[in-house]
Amino acid sequence: MPNLVRRATPCRRYGLALRSATIGFSLLLAGIVTADAQFTPNFQVSAPYAIVVDHESGTVLFERSADTPRPPASLTKLMTMELVFSEIKNGDLKLEEEFVVSENAWRKGGAPSRGSTMFASIHSRIRAVDLIQGAIVPSGNDACIVFAEGIAGNEDQFARMMTARAHELGLRSADFRNSTGLHDPDQVISARDLAKLASHIIRTYPDLYKYFGQREFTWNKIRQASRNPLLEMNIGADGLKTGFIKESGYGLVGSAVQDGQRLIVVVLGVETDKERANEARRLLDWAFKSFESRRIFNAGVSVGQARVFGGDDRYVPLVGNGPIYLLSPRGGGDKFVARVHYNGPLIAPIAKGKEVARLKVVRANNIALDVPLYAAKDVAEGSLIQRAYDGTVEIAGGWVRSGINAVLKR
Numbered sequence: 249m250p251n252l253v254r255r256a257t258p259c260r261r262y263g264l265a266l267r268s269a270t271i272g273f274s275l276l277l278a279g280i281v282t283a284d285a286q287f288t289p290n291f292q293v294s295a296p297y298a299i300v301v302d303h304e305s306g307t308v309l310f311e312r313s314a315d316t317p318r319p320p321a322s323l324t325k326l327m328t329m330e331l332v333f334s335e336i337k338n339g340d341l342k343l344e345e346e347f348v349v350s351e352n353a354w355r356k357g358g359a360p361s362r363g364s365t366m367f368a369s370i371h372s373r374i375r376a377v378d379l380i381q382g383a384i385v386p387s388g389n390d391a392c393i394v395f396a397e398g399i400a401g402n403e404d405q406f407a408r409m410m411t412a413r414a415h416e417l418g419l420r421s422a423d424f425r426n427s428t429g430l431h432d433p434d435q436v437i438s439a440r441d442l443a444k445l446a447s448h449i450i451r452t453y454p455d456l457y458k459y460f461g462q463r464e465f466t467w468n469k470i471r472q473a474s475r476n477p478l479l480e481m482n483i484g485a486d487g488l489k490t491g492f493i494k495e496s497g498y499g500l501v502g503s504a505v506q507d508g509q510r511l512i513v514v515v516l517g518v519e520t521d522k523e524r525a526n527e528a529r530r531l532l533d534w535a536f537k538s539f540e541s542r543r544i545f546n547a548g549v550s551v552g553q554a555r556v557f558g559g560d561d562r563y564v565p566l567v568g569n570g571p572i573y574l575l576s577p578r579g580g581g582d583k584f585v586a587r588v589h590y591n592g593p594l595i596a597p598i599a600k601g602k603e604v605a606r607l608k609v610v611r612a613n614n615i616a617l618d619v620p621l622y623a624a625k626d627v628a629e630g631s632l633i634q635r636a637y638d639g640t641v642e643i644a645g646g647w648v649r650s651g652i653n654a655v656l657k658r
Contacts, residue, residue: 323499326442567624606619
C-alpha cells in the first residue's frame with residue numbers, strides 16, 4: 249500500500265444547517281512517476297471516439313473524445329436488451345413467452361425494410377428467447393420493435409423507458425428515440441456510457457449475456473452469422489455488438505477475457521467495417537499487454553470519512569465493496585489523484601453498508617476509476633443536544649465560508 253497524503257478541498261454552502269455540497273479529499277499515491285496521458289506516446293488509433301475499460305475495476309486504460317454524444321446506430325440494441333433482460337430478471341417476462349409480430353414491426357424492421365432483420369413473419373408468434381437471439385446476432389430491427397410493442401405498447405413509449413432506465417444506471421449522455429438505432433437526430437450516447445452499459449450487462453445478467461457471444465442464428469430457414477468480428481479473432485472475445493448508419497459511421501462495443509482479466513472496448517465513427525475490427529483488436533491487444541492490476545485499498549480499509557449531521561458520531565468511515573484495484577502500466581508507474589466525493593454532511597441515521605460516496609481516481613486529467621463507497625458502520629441519530637450543536641456549527645461554518653468567498657471575489 250502506498251503512503252497517502254490527504255488534503256481537504258473547499259466546500260460550498262447551499263443552505264443553513266443542512267447543506268448539499270460535494271466534498272473532496274485528495275489521496276495522492278506518492279512515489280509514483282508521472283506517465284503520458286495515454287501511457288505510451290507511440291500508440292495511435294484512427295477511431296475519433298474510443299475507450300478501453302477494465303471491467304473489474306472500472307479503470308479507464310485509454311480514451312479519446314469518450315464523452316462526446318454520438319448516434320449509436322445498432323449499438324442502441326444494447327439498451328433495448330438491457331430493458332428486456334431487466335424484465336426477465338424481475339420476473340415480469342419469461343423466455344418462453346410469445347410476442348406477436350405486428351404489421352408495423354414487419355414493415356419497419358422486417359424483410360420489406362431491407363435493413364437488419366431476423367426475417368420474422370407478419371402476424372406470427374415468436375418466443376422471447378428467439379427474439380433476443382434475433383435482435384443480437386443478426387441485429388434484427390423487427391425483433392426489437394416486437395419487444396418494444398409487446399412491453400410498452402408502442403416504440404415511442406419504449407424509447408422513453410430506455411432513456412429513463414439509462415439515466416437510472418448513470419448513463420447521462422443517453423437519449424433514445426427508438427429501439428433499433430435507425431437514425432434520429434436526437435438519439436445519442438457517448439463511448440464512455442456505452443462501455444458502462446456493456447459492463448453493467450455483463451455483471452448483472454451473466455446467464456443472458458451469453459447470447460452476445462452466439463456466432464450464428466437461423467430463423468425462417470435463413471442462417472445469419474454474428475456481425476461482431478472480434479468473435480472470430482481468437483482473442484478471448486465473447487460479445488457484444490456492432491452498429492452502422494451513415495450518420496454515425498461504423499461502431500463496435502466489444503469485450504474479451506485473457507488470463508482472467510476482462511476488458512471492454514468501444515470504437516465509434518470509423519469509416520469502414522474493416523477499420524472498425526482492426527481498431528478494436530489493436531486496442532484490446534495493446535491494453536492486455538500494457539497493464540497490470542494493482543490493489544490500492546485492501547478490503548475493509550477506510551478510504552476516507554464523511555461528515556455526519558445529527559448523529560451520535562460526527563464522521564463515518566468509508567470503505568469499498570471488497571478490495572479496490574487500479575490498473576497501471578506494466579514495469580512502470582504514473583501519478584494518480586484520488587478523491588472521495590459525497591453530498592454532505594450526511595444526515596443520520598446511516599446504515600452500515602449503505603452507498604454514501606464515490607471514489608474517483610484521476611490520471612493525467614482522465615478519470616481512471618470511479619467506484620462506490622459504503623458506510624463502514626451504523627451511525628444512529630444523536631441526542632437533541634448533539635443535533636442542536638451540529639446545527640450551530642453548520643450555521644457558523646456557513647458564515648465563515650461566506651466571508652471567505654466574499655474576500656476571494658474582491
